[in-house]
Amino acid sequence: xRSTLKVLIYYHxxxxxxxxxxxxxxxxxxxxxxxxxxxxxxxxxxxxxxxIFSGSSFPVEYLSKAKNLKWIxxxxxxxxxxxxxxxxxxxxxxxxxxxxxxxxxxxYVIGYILALSQKMKRVFENQKKRVWDPFIVETxxxxxxxxxxxGSVGTHVAYKLHLMGVEVIGYEERERxxxxxxxxxxxxxxxxxxxxxxxxxxxxxxxxxxxxxLGERQLAxxxxxxxxxxxxxxxxxxxxxxxxxxxxxxIAGAVLDVFDKEPLPKEHPFWEMENVIITPHISAPSLPxxxxxxxLENLKRFEEGKDLIGVVDRARGY
Amino acid sequence: xRSTLKVLIYYHxxxxxxxxxxxxxxxxxxxxxxxxxxxxxxxxxxxxxxxIFSGSSFPVEYLSKAKNLKWIxxxxxxxxxxxxxxxxxxxxxxxxxxxxxxxxxxxYVIGYILALSQKMKRVFENQKKRVWDPFIVETxxxxxxxxxxxGSVGTHVAYKLHLMGVEVIGYEERERxxxxxxxxxxxxxxxxxxxxxxxxxxxxxxxxxxxxxLGERQLAxxxxxxxxxxxxxxxxxxxxxxxxxxxxxxIAGAVLDVFDKEPLPKEHPFWEMENVIITPHISAPSLPxxxxxxxLENLKRFEEGKDLIGVVDRARGY
Numbered sequence: 171x172r173s174t175l176k177v178l179i180y181y182h183x184x185x186x187x188x189x190x191x192x193x194x195x196x197x198x199x200x201x202x203x204x205x206x207x208x209x210x211x212x213x214x215x216x217x218x219x220x221x222i223f224s225g226s227s228f229p230v231e232y233l234s235k236a237k238n239l240k241w242i243x244x245x246x247x248x249x250x251x252x253x254x255x256x257x258x259x260x261x262x263x264x265x266x267x268x269x270x271x272x273x274x275x276x277x278y279v280i281g282y283i284l285a286l287s288q289k290m291k292r293v294f295e296n297q298k299k300r301v302w303d304p305f306i307v308e309t310x311x312x313x314x315x316x317x318x319x320x321g322s323v324g325t326h327v328a329y330k331l332h333l334m335g336v337e338v339i340g341y342e343e344r345e346r347x348x349x350x351x352x353x354x355x356x357x358x359x360x361x362x363x364x365x366x367x368x369x370x371x372x373x374x375x376x377x378x379x380x381x382x383x384l385g386e387r388q389l390a391x392x393x394x395x396x397x398x399x400x401x402x403x404x405x406x407x408x409x410x411x412x413x414x415x416x417x418x419x420x421i422a423g424a425v426l427d428v429f430d431k432e433p434l435p436k437e438h439p440f441w442e443m444e445n446v447i448i449t450p451h452i453s454a455p456s457l458p459x460x461x462x463x464x465x466l467e468n469l470k471r472f473e474e475g476k477d478l479i480g481v482v483d484r485a486r487g488y
Numbered sequence: 489x490r491s492t493l494k495v496l497i498y499y500h501x502x503x504x505x506x507x508x509x510x511x512x513x514x515x516x517x518x519x520x521x522x523x524x525x526x527x528x529x530x531x532x533x534x535x536x537x538x539x540i541f542s543g544s545s546f547p548v549e550y551l552s553k554a555k556n557l558k559w560i561x562x563x564x565x566x567x568x569x570x571x572x573x574x575x576x577x578x579x580x581x582x583x584x585x586x587x588x589x590x591x592x593x594x595x596y597v598i599g600y601i602l603a604l605s606q607k608m609k610r611v612f613e614n615q616k617k618r619v620w621d622p623f624i625v626e627t628x629x630x631x632x633x634x635x636x637x638x639g640s641v642g643t644h645v646a647y648k649l650h651l652m653g654v655e656v657i658g659y660e661e662r663e664r665x666x667x668x669x670x671x672x673x674x675x676x677x678x679x680x681x682x683x684x685x686x687x688x689x690x691x692x693x694x695x696x697x698x699x700x701x702l703g704e705r706q707l708a709x710x711x712x713x714x715x716x717x718x719x720x721x722x723x724x725x726x727x728x729x730x731x732x733x734x735x736x737x738x739i740a741g742a743v744l745d746v747f748d749k750e751p752l753p754k755e756h757p758f759w760e761m762e763n764v765i766i767t768p769h770i771s772a773p774s775l776p777x778x779x780x781x782x783x784l785e786n787l788k789r790f791e792e793g794k795d796l797i798g799v800v801d802r803a804r805g806y
Contacts, residue, residue: 281602
């Protein structure tokens with residue numbers, strides 16, 4: 171039997187759309203798929219879509235036309251694009267993937283923390299120059315990692331850091347009481363939190379309340395020896411303030427996977443800053459295999475009238 | 489009361505000798521210390537030394553003069569220099585530090601495995617060229633790490649890899665039955681072990697039995713996609729065979745902290761091999777603070793006639 175629910179898929183890389191189509195069709199022949207690879211196709215078919223399966227690159231301006239829309243499954247953990255749209259009726263469910271990005275982000279965060287403590291940039295430069303330059307490698311044992319945001323991703327990152335022997339503190343609105351976190355700081359204690367962390371790791375959702383959360387004053391609270399690691403969204407940090415803090419060596423450095431504007435513009439000062447590591451938004455790869463599985467599980471639940479997994483709280487904004 | 493035991497300290501970096509002197513004198517005023525910063529001083533004083541506190545840079549040719557010698561505390565985990573000397577009488581105890589290198593080496597190994605999976609060399613090069621080049625980062629989850637040698641260091645490295653979600657197998661002469669190791673391979677199963685590991689990590693001691701253990705045939709048993717990581721001693725791997733395997737891409741690459749000759753000579757082919765990462769023997773820093781503590785604990789035991797910690801089995805050679 172052919173399902174009557176019409177699913178519109180969009181992703182900004184056309185070959186990924188093909189991969190999704192393949193994965194979903196292989197798993198369920200009966201699925202009614204509308205694959206769209208550009209805005210024109212979205213514009214053409216969004217009116218009949220019951221479900222949208224797409225990520226943070228979805229052009230939300232077309233949502234006003236989605237008269238049949240019942241559910242959006244986001245491919246991204248960050249759903250701020252959908253949240254910003256004011257035309258999604260309250261009855262439309264929005265879900266985000268849970269549990270798949272944490273392990274990737276933990277590897278990214280631990281990898282780059284170790285890249286810093288092991289001075290890998292220097293190691294790679296030395297090799298090019300054939301320079302044998304022994305130095306004392308710092309251990310991360312008993313360093314303090316401050317994880318901002320103890321959602322699904324932040325919790326996993328915190329847990330793995332704990333397993334690596336790092337002391338972990340958390341910054342989170344709602345108390346979590348996680349056994350591997352030494353102390354949780356509330357919204358009012360942000361400065362105390364920032365003052366003691368050797369690594370400040372941002373895994374917060376981007377919402378009206380968190381945009382620009384780290385500005386001049388907050389960055390000045392950080393240790394001079396501390397590093398900022400942002401794997402969430404660029405606008406959580408005020409970019410001008412961060413550039414200033416890095417240039418003045420108010421903090422030791424930053425590892426940035428996300429930016430106000432992506433791709434990071436060629437002329438951006440971050441590119442040539444010695445104390446910045448830039449990665450091109452790769453800390454949590456959105457693998458079609460993982461996301462198709464999540465979508466199929468939720469689709470089954472949707473058809474059976476059960477609760478979906480990863481439902482976004484529209485009031486909180488994430 | 490002044491101890492009557494005369495302790496000769498030698499380290500190849502003179503300022504370290506000063507640091508050791510400071511640390512030991514601060515802890516115990518009564519200690520009879522002979523600090524030597526060069527071979528001439530060793531030659532002059534070794535005859536009266538009861539105890540030698542030194543590392544793998546100790547020039548063992550002077551040991552024949554050490555008529556009073558009762559105990560050597562090595563600063564290095566590798567004691568092959570002392571083992572090679574044929575003039576150390578059987579009654580002389582040799583001890584090596586235990587428990588301090590494992591945590592450092594685990595950070596090094598996990599750090600470089602993540603540097604490989606996260607393609608950090610490429611990331612750093614891209615930044616210099618202001619290139620935004622998103623790629624799919626591999627996860628190390630469910631990769632197989634093969635740890636060769638499950639001594640104090642290897643066990644710690646294996647445990648931390650396990651905590652990071654890597655599947656760990658071991659190669660070890662004597663069965664250890666460690667719960668976090670999926671399978672232990674014996675001496676006769678080296679090839680089977682090498683065939684399934686994605687990362688082959690060498691933490692074996694260098695002895696008559698292990699020198700040159702990985703040669704042409706063993707390297708050919710490894711997966712084409714596998715990496716060799718050597719944090720023990722260079723001569724465990726036949727260097728010519730390794731260069732060949734790397735040039736012919738029989739293996740994906742190597743992370744090398746140790747070499748046949750150190751410092752690695754300027755003209756050595758490793759320096760410019762794209763699939764080799766060279767570090768200057770820094771994976772386990774010998775911190776005077778850590779080693780002085782170990783020495784003082786063993787000195788107390790020695791004076792009280794108790795068993796020392798980290799006694800080397802002279803028959804096994806480590």
